Amino acid sequence: MEYKIGSEARCAVIGHGSWATALVKQLTLGGQRVGWYVRNEEVLESLRTAGRNPRYLNDTEFDRDHIAPSDDLDAVVRDAEVIILATPSAYLKEFLAPLRTPLHDKFIVSAIKGIVPGDYQTVVEYIHDRYGLSYKQIGLISGPSHAEEVSRGKLSYLTVVCTDEENARMLGKRLMSESLALSYSTDLYGIEYAAILKNIYAISVGMAVGLGYGDNFLAVLIANCARELTRFLEESYPAPRDTQVSAYLGDLLVTCYSTYSRNRRLGLLIGHGCTVRSALNEMTMVAEGYFAADCIRHINFRHRIEMPIAETVYRVLYEGASARRSMKELTTKLI
Template sequence: MFDCGKIAIIGGGSWATAIAKIVIGHTHHIGWYMRRDDSIEEFKRIGHNPNYLTSVHFNTNEIFFSSDINRIVEAYDTLVFVVPSPYLKNHLKKLKTRLRDKFIVTAIKGLVSDDNIACSEYFHEVYDVPEENLACIGGPSHAEEVALERLSYLTIGCSDQEKAQAFADVLDSEFIKTKTSSDVIGIEYSSVLKNVYAIASGICSGLKYGDNFQAVLISNAVQEMSRFLTAINPIERSVYDSVYLGDLLVTGYSKFSRNRTFGTMIGKGYSVKSAQIEMEMIAEGFFGTKCMKEKNRHMHVNMPILDAVYNILYERISPQIEIKLLTDSFR
């Protein structure tokens, strides 16, 4: 039976904090890599992350903090990567310790910049991590609701179902329900696409489109997602499972969705830069839109919503014009 061993969190944001809360409730010890020493010292002093989910308190005696990623990688068996996708490479460049023998779990909802591939693909191709040692976390799971211990459902993807179940057991609790899947690539790409569609939903909200149209938008987004997932990984799956459709719905509609919030600001007339500055948090879908557009240049999947969001964010086409063109393509 596979044992996850000692588990470490790589990243210091809200989702990293929420996952740390879940894991430590089961293991009572984690390693935690954070980039900044001042954040670590403040965390130790006040007993919670000073920057994210500040209502979640920890017994810091159960945490080994380090700003040295190599110390964490050397000392821990399972590494849960929860850094924003645009910064993953910068963190990994510091590594002198091999990852091949580690169990790598990605909770990153974005593609690796420039390479335009999913994080598990990047770990496999660049760091020679075997596919059976790569897993991902997916599903509708706003960090804020996890912090409030509201019932959430997570799916652990891994080609080795025994390893997937072992990590699922670590996360399972009264407020976290888990299941497993072998569709690692599908889960990762759907988690990127749902952010793009949430931006589209926000743009339409900012433009004062109503709930009736939002339902049509999301219905078309599900179909678009299904076409892409079939092209990228043609296996039997139900796109209506919570890890696909559920994650899309919560990201497209929830007040906690930073991607929807970002899109709403764009729809109201904010520039991309001003929206990013005012939010003070990363909307992964902004970067995901560019990565997915580049990816699809080679795959030629029919993706009108992706194209519309890209045109608004990167080609500076008027949201009013672009969304009107999009509405004309819907039925």
């Protein structure tokens, strides 16, 4: 079915983590009232009484007249036309489990850069299959955009992706602000998979840093990550796309280099000698690359694309391979 986002379409956000919080803040800057599904009682009460999320980005203040936080998922979904998913991918099914309201007349936007564990599907693929929605009524928000910087008004660049660019631009109008530059794309497949793969590659970079490799090697490693990402997209789903632009390469770079990167931190802990389990336990937020490494390997069984970096990360995370030995082996495969 065709789906056109109306100029007055109301938005709601599902999730109460850092990225959900940053997105709600961005949406309210235009003066619109935003529905917000929040499962955590402490966060819900604080948003209602103080206009702050006490767990994530607690220095971000909301005008309470512009947010409608609720723990009633059906009510939040019923009152909006555009539903933005901003939960960790590992918890998406859990967040949506109480939903009884049909989604056939909604536009669903994934702001999640991860794969649904166990289903070996991206969020877009999962929503399409589970809820019977056309890809024409599903979109993405992606790009190099750590929540900490977006929420503080630091200049950031986002790409809004829909199969219909007119819908992407309608979504963009709701996110627009002086500190947020927007671009638009119709490459749902490529940008979603790029956002997933870069998390795996950031783990490899974190491991290299933890193991003591220098900047010269990191430049080579990340350049090879970019080549591997491009190769996966071109061989699995050929389409006109420029993987040198920010939605692909920029997102890869910021996730590999930034101290805000959870995936880089997971790799760093492993490189410093932590076991995978202890490193995961030390993380305060979900590192999407952990789940993505397993899912991408499973998905690649049918494509058989050469992916030595992603394979190295998988073996360290899931097969108990030594990070030091694995990285040393990987150095012989880079150019």
